Amino acid sequence: MEKIKVIVGDKSGQFEKGTPIGEIFKKFNIKGAIGALVKPLEEIKREEPKEDLLKDSKATDSGIFDLHTPLEFSAEVKPIYKGSKEGLEIMRHTLAHILAQALSELYGRTKVHLGIGPTTENGFFYDVEIEGVHLKEEDLPKIEEKMKEIVKRDLPIERIELSREEAKKLFKELGEKYKLQIIDRIPEGEKITVYKQGDFVDLCRGPHLPSTGKAGEFKLSHIAGAYWLGRSDQPMLQRIYGVAFWTKKDLKNYLNFLKEVKKRDHRKLGRELEFFTIDNNIGAGLILWLPRGALYRKLLEDFLREEHYKRGYRFVYTPHVGKSVLWKTSGHLEFYKENMFPPMEMDNETYFVKPMNCPFHIAIYKSKVRSYREFPLRFFELGTVYRYELSGVLHGLLRVRGFTQDDAHIICTEEQVESEIKEALKFALDILKVFGFNEYKVYISTRPEKSVGEDHRWEVATNALIKAVTDLGLDYDVDEGGGAFYGPKIDIKVKDAIGRFWQLSTIQFDFNLPERFDMTYIGADNKPHRPYMIHRAVLGSIERFTGVLLEHTAGLLPLWISPTQVIVLPIADRHNGYAQKVAEKLKTAGFRVEIDLSEESLGAKIRKAELLKIPYMLIVGDKELENQTVAVRGKKEGKNLGTMKVEEFAEFLKEKIKEELKAVS
């Protein structure tokens, strides 16, 4: 029998190939493990050179296994215990099975047809079809009870390897039509395993806990429909979601997190702050900006324009529609039609509303003969585009049918590519920093199999992307072959205040459109050349970004972009005159000020301003009138910040804004 070497901690030993990990642990006198982290020995020795990342971003064969799994190769094996992060993965997976078992006990084993039951970021789900049963949210507590009961039974979990024929026979008997499909998709030569707990058997490759009693705290969260295999031509299964953690405290924290998410929902904030609305009679996914929101948006747009101008971008404006010949040349009618609004006929011509700005910017480029001396050209537009999105995916400001991109096209020579990318990337990061997005993930996507463009250009472009990222000292992931067919790209995902990631910036090369539109410039050699074109957006969609920022800040926007920065609250109406004087002074100093002249009590005025999340309230009464001062209350601080002269307060605001904008100053 073949021997393998196993290292556990600072000890090692020889075992027969195929010894279950649990037995190995027993030999090393390790107790209480629920699984193992396995690293093949060969992989440990192999150094991974950084340059190789592009060619091989795949992880090693290491992974999380359960105690039943036979070890087939020499490896370092680390026990995983209850309470550990790696253990969560195992536990959640087992909970998915416990859910399936609960369903089959409640509704009958042969009535329940199981789909897939994987773990998720915070729990697990199982896709099921139950004959004659449509589950409702109200059914969840009952299922949850059953699951708890199964956990209490503490059933040992067995791992059994089956031949393809045995597996097929078993799942045919159980009426598991979806599992049979899965078996057919398992590649020849790969092991087929089932896991058994009590009399419940499920096709699964594991890993699983040693017994059901080792499961942690969980809660079934909701039900949703999900296509089998995610394909709309397949039956719709019922997906039951659960969340699971080791401790009650972690579970509670997560449920609190969900509450926080709800509280920050930009749709709710958008209504409360009177920022935007969506009108049924206008159309789904089409945004109406209310005055307060419009001001917020205008401030954002002004800021973007200014920052682009400072960095050598030139403004362009383009129309919302264009003739079909344009979209034919660009290839949109061929490859993007299902995302475009339907055509409009006029004067024997067919027009389309634009889903992208690029063809228009290219037309501007082509409006005259271009020389290398003008390069790099950077065209910028807050360009409004319309895209047909499926009605089911529309979501507040985050997913809409009409939106405005902070869109730019950089057109340059090969020599300029590297510095242009670096500048664009740095620009994007500076802007993100202004909004308090200091943590991000950077992804570089490389050439997919089906693509256009010369090898040389792909190489130049991809290297420029990598160089820009490494020069700026950023970590990045490579999405091998994940680029668009027309060029490689960098995507930036930012982390918000409660840890969620949002994809915002993107920098993409385009080798397709310059060819299609035959873009050229005259080089120093007096001959025509094909320029490089880079498409980039910092915030992506203005609508989406304003929504993301609302969620990130929980509606408490930075001072510089708050539609109302200050509200003056006179205590009694004999203070109105002075309050108006204060407001005037601040307006003259360039701040956005409101004044509450209603006959409400001070408490009510404060509450109203608090709900509108106005950053600063100035309370003026007898004392302030006499001393010509204002009493400042900060929204963020939720209390009185002291009394000062109006000039002092203006200075204070100025400093605050300067600090907020320091990333771009």
Add this chain to the structure above:
RNA sequence: GCCGGCGUAGCUCAGUCGGCAGAGCGGGGGAUUUGUAAUCCCCAGGUCGCGGGUUCAAGUCCCGCCGCCGGCUCCA
């Protein structure tokens, strides 16, 4: 688009078994002149998403449409 849930006043929601459509907030008017998150009183707001059907009678039951919400491979 598909599955499930939902759609009642500007907002949040109640409305039993099919029997005259409600509350709070917000809005308007009045009183009150207030010191750090809601002063009191009065009043006006509705094609119960839209269209059709069943019924003596529909917010309520049935059908169609529109919209909103949660989801739609995170590979056994």
